[in-house]
Amino acid sequence: MRIALIAGEYPPLQGGLGDYTRRLAEALVGLGHELHVITRFVAGEPTNSLCGGVYVHRLVTAWNWETRRRIEGFNRLFRPDVLNMQYQAAAYQMHPAINLLPGALAKHIPTVVTFHDLRVPYLFPKAGFLRWKAITTMAKSASACIATNVEDRDTLIREGVRMVSLIPIGSNIIPAPLGSFDSAAWMRTRGIAEDTILVGYFGFLNESKGAETLLRALSLLRARGVNVGLLHIGGRTGDSDPTNQAYAAQLDRLADALGLRAHIHTTGFLDERGVSEAFAACACVALPYRDGASFRRGTLMAALAHRCAVITTEPRIALKELTDGENVLLVPPEQPDALADAITRLISDPSLRARLQAGAGALSRLFEWDSIAARTAELFSALLSG
Secondary structure, eight states, X not given: OEEEEEESOOTTXXXXXXXXXXXXXXXXXXXXXXXXXXXXXXXTSOSEEEETTEEEXXXXXXXXXXXXXXXXXXXXXXXXXXXXXXXXXXXXXXXXXXXXXHHHHTTTSOEEEEESOOOOOOOSTTOTHHHHHHHHHHHHXXXXXXXXXXXXXXXXXXXXXXXXXXXXXXXXXXXXXXXXXXXXXXXXXXXXXTTOEEEEEESOOOGGXXXXXXXXXHHHHHHTTOOEEEEEEBOSXXXXXXXXXXXXXXXXXXXXXXXXXXXXXXXXXXXXXXHHHHHHHOSEEEEOOTTOOOTTOHHHHHHHHTTOOEEEEOOSSOXXXXXXXXXXXXXXXXXXXXXXXXXXXXXXXXXXXXXXXXXXHHHHXXXXXXXXXXXXXXXXXXXXXX
């Protein structure tokens, strides 16, 4: 098949949607398909290029009402068999034109929307129910939809969307072989005292991820005499969501108020090996999502793939694959005391930590890219065969 993926962001832009699109495209190429990615222009990058077997077309200067014309021009030139839009409102600058795009394109080419979340776009002040209407209209006008998690799939079905497939995401960071990694040496080179117990946090600072809960838990632990430090792995705010900047500033003020600045260590954006090394230096990884753990979270998938001892928050909808005490530790959202207690329990119990690490590795095998690509290709083939 000749498959075209529409992506609001794509490397070198930083963002989970772009990283997912690259992984999916490369895995589909590995299955013998011809892959094109339609994305936005980045200064210094060629308009058309071939990277990792994927043809990348940076045709879009901004996501707006002009986008449809540019994609239709691409379709006339390359004649793809199927279009697959990777949707996350922030990646498309919250523009409502994108919500109408699948319906227009599906009149001529099978068009599938992969919903990375169901966050509504900005329309105008006090748009109210119209913002959610934009999501449901988008889903119903597409040829088919892919949900990356159970919660979003069930929501779309309740809204009357008929063609919804559940296909999870995988880790955007492939673990690098580290051999006999020396975490103490790694910490020394970064000016971190060797007796510091590092608690990892991975990913951009976004309000839904609950980093303020983690800061308050860290403050509680230090008040109890536990020498913990926070290691923020990866970039700070990303390139797509402008709300991340304001939230990051809010966290800086909280860290100052709690006297934590000296105990927060940041890596900045890293390559894959750098991420793997940072994970390996941590005693555990804390991901206290406000809305509960979900398999739509690439940060969770990356921590599991790296066999980390993960503490995260209880999912809103029970996920049978997550087993408290076996592959993760679960705590209630927005409760710093509970998170601090879980961190204490984990760092003081090596056998529990080892069990969680083994369980995380086993769980991550359910979310490998070859399987994700095969299931995606099967859906496209089914659409083409009617």
